[in-house]
Amino acid sequence: MARALLIDVDGTLTVGGRPVDGAPQALASLRRAGIPFLLVTNTTRFPLRQLVADLSRQGFSVHPDEVFPALRASARFLRRKGWNPVWPLVVPAAMEDLTGLKIAEEGAEAVLVGDLGEEWNFDLLNRALQALHNGAELVAIHKNRTWRTGEGLMLDTGPFVAALEYAADVKAHVVGKPSDLFYREAADILSASFEEIVSVGDDVESDVASVIALKGQGVLVRTGKYVPGQEDRAKVPPTDVLDSIASLPKWLGL
Ligand SMILES: [Mg+2]
Secondary structure, three states, X not given: OOXXXXXXXXXXXXXXXXXXXXXXXXXXXXXXXXXXXXXXXOOOOOOHHHHHHHHHHOOOOOOHHHEEEHHHHHHHHHHHHOOOOEEEEOOHHHHHHOOOOOEOOOOOOEEEEOOOHHHOOHHHHHHHHHHHHOOOEEEEOOOOOEEEEOOEEEEOOHHHHHHHHHHHOOOOEEOOOOOHHHHHHHHHHHOOOHHHEEEEXXXXXXXXXXXXXXXXXXXXXXXXXXOOOHHHHOOOOOOEEEOOHHHHHHHOOO
């Protein structure tokens, strides 16, 4: 039996800003059964506080400690590495999640690259390059290539990380999903080994295969970005496939 769960948010608990049918109840069953879980997400455009408020508006009762966004993983990773000060290239709203870090551009030991969207510009990229050239480590909240919006496909954080890697001839520490760094920080918070962890999500690679590679279990849900028949074509077959997160309590034998 699973001793701890990692549950993806977008596409698994919610789809298009609405809760998946039965998802709030599934989460409530886990809590009643005393199974610890972390809600995991690469979203970094909003602070943790807002993620929790959005979830609560959608009927999920969650504590901030139960939500583990890539930004929180990055802050934890940076504190553990002791790189100080950190120069974060993130939207102002995200700054409140970088607790316990000394923030400065001058003398930065790490440049943290997050979602800046349209705030990216040549000057900022060039200053980041100079910081890296002066020995700062490059840390990326994630390295997603693109994201889909109402106006079509947009550049995500990945292309900017790649530009800095290329210019400074360094390799970024990528912290968000599907990085091992992310899952290791999450397992550490849950005080669980991967053998005890089940990851549940709609992304057959990021949520499922990455955790199976670490010797955990990965359960795919047929909601969100799921494409019918995906599990049969996957390089790493999921441990199991569920119609939605609503079936999880039953799958766990609760
Ligand atoms: Mg997802």
